[in-house]
Amino acid sequence: MHRWVYPVIGSIINLILGGIYCFSLYYQALQTTYNLSLVAPLVLAYSIAMLLDVVAVFIGGIVYDKKGPKLNIFVGAILLFIGHFIGWSLHAISDWNTARWFYYIGLGMMQGLGVGLTYSVTASTVIKWFPDRPGLASGIVIFGFGIGATVLAPLIQYFLNVVGVFQTFIRVGLIYLLVLVIAGIFFKNPPQDYKPYISANSEKRSSLRFHPSTPLVDLTLKEAVKTSKFYILWLVHAFSAFAGLMIIGNIAPIINESGIISGFNLTYITNTVTPFSMMVTSIFNACGRPFWGEVSDKIGVWKAMRLNFLITAILLIVLSFTYVNPWSFLIVVVWIYFCYGGVLTLFSPATALCFGRKNFGRIYGLICTAWGTAGLTGGATGALIRDLTGSYLYSFYLAAFLSLIATAIATLVARQKLQ
Template sequence: MENKVGNRWLVVVGAVMIQLCLGAVYIWSLFNQPLIDKYGWDPAGVVTTFSITIFVFAFFTIIAGRIQDKIGPRWVATAGGILLFIGMFLASKATTLTQLYIYYGLIGGAGIGTAYVCPLATCVKWFPDKRGLISGIAVAGFGLGGMLFKPIATHFLTIYDVSQTFMYLGLIYLVFVVLGAQLLKNPPAGYCPPGWTPPQDAGKGGSGVDFTPGQMLGTYQFYLLWVMYLFACTAGLMVIGFAKDIGTQLVGLDALIAANAVVIIALFNAAGRIVWGTLSDKIGRTTALMAMYILSALAMFYMSKVPMNYTTFLIACSAVGFCFGGFLGLFPSLVADYYGTANMGMNYGIVFMAYGTAAIVGPRIGASMPFTQAFMVAGILCVIALVLTFLVKAPQPKNA
């Protein structure tokens, strides 16, 4: 019974504490100009730090996922918080771009990836009755992290230089990630919430079987899911990475006004993770995915072909952020449905590499051609992903 194993919602509290800090990675753009002003570094080189961080973050979810599947989430998440602090501390001492890449990008990104997968894998195990909702809540904190830490970092930058800001932010991350990690623990084997009976069909199209990472890689569904995730995140990260520039260059807005899109995207990003996750529990993951790809494609085609004003620009950005958050909230549930929860940490870590790849592909597409053309490419990718959803079915174990 739940009253004998503790309150499962405490795990959610710990998950949100961790994810709020990890999601602060999205405030990197605040550091670009201060670093350029202080060291005279190449602007493109400074911006590259963000792509390195996201890629390393995604890669380390695989390693951390494997470890937390074996020893549990608490110590792995704790290690992630410590690693993130070390990266931030060393970044505060960096005097070359190479050092920044290693300290913030490699070490800091490794810390984020190490801690990130633990709340997701743990929450999904505690809430088999609400997988979509709980995955959404667990990752909504990551989406809100940028909003929470933007004013904090901005305040630090007004009274300290950028190096000191890295130090103080690192200390905050250390405290709250480590505290949140202490609330993470796996449920007892075979745990079921009181009053809930596992459905005979293993849920919304689920397989009802725990796959090892090797078995997952042996299914065609994995490769379809990976490509679908890649295309979804490519479109979202393209707009997120260039939201301010799109507003100034394409819509003709003042830089300060265009920056409002960053806040709007963050809000709808967080909301989408919860709303789409909850909706997918009711209508099924595939149906929810189809709706998100359609909305994403329409937003991209609209931004590509229709002249925008301030209002329509924000509406389009809202739609993109809403769906982007939904994809990040829904795919963990989909992986759990298809491949079980026993190896959820590593299995989702492998799928999540699609996000890390998109962090490189999306901005590259946005930077290599006019925004209108880039949006058209992203819209086409969303249409292709929509078609792939018709081909995805729950995998069946070979010995079934």
């Protein structure tokens, strides 16, 4: 098959995995079912999933380096189905104090492990097919993860309205299983002696050799963790991902709160504004991935990071003023999603640039624990701030502060040419 087939398959895999970005759609139905007023206990499953996602990405990176992508995809598909099956089984448990543990195991632990194992192979595989354009290639493949909510948000909301929350879980689990198994059959690494250029044209060979994202060394995981570059990447990743993951984990209740402030009908917010907002933000999230990947290929990954994080910080401050109406909120938040999509794109070529591609899977997997840390703290912190203060407003200020710290670090690195 032509090498461009693999980014397409990778995007399809990630599109299905991107259903986790719709997770907040379940909160209101579960609050009604179990008579809950707080959001934080429900967001905790999302936070657990984000944390175990990156644990699984790290484990999956080690397995991928030895076995290739198929095993991770098939095991991940099974875990996702089991997790959603456990979610379906909650219909038999009426007491939240009992049900919550199954909820955290199925839709937190199992979902996180399934997403992480599968996700660990998509960018890693495609970058091997595109050593000449790693930023664009990883951006395209991760595009699918971002666009997932555009497809799945209206579908999940339809299921919720028609069959209820528990039947929705089992239907979503079956979709995961079917799509991932079929896609996994065709997804593979390039041959060991693979070269992207068939033409003998010397200029093309030169463009590959001197591409700005071509690594100069190949470090082992043990060697990588002894460098300052590893910890700088990890810290910047954690701070920069916080904003996007905090908003994604709470987007439905954030929109509900904004709608209530503006006097919108809650049914209209739930059935129309929230699914539509998830679709639009998903599109911007997805489009930001190839865009920022191409930017990093042109100006360098650290300069691209600096620009991305600074724009995010500014937008979060603006968001605090537009928060009074769900439509004005949407106009600003879509650009935060656009930048967040770039965050996920930028760190895979940055890892390859700093440490090489030979042991990329396991090194990138460990770098991605920063993303999981941001997911764990971002979603939970946003919900906790809302439960303590009655508003998400102060969570925007916290996210802006962390984005500015990430901007400062990236600026220093860019000036010192650490890469």
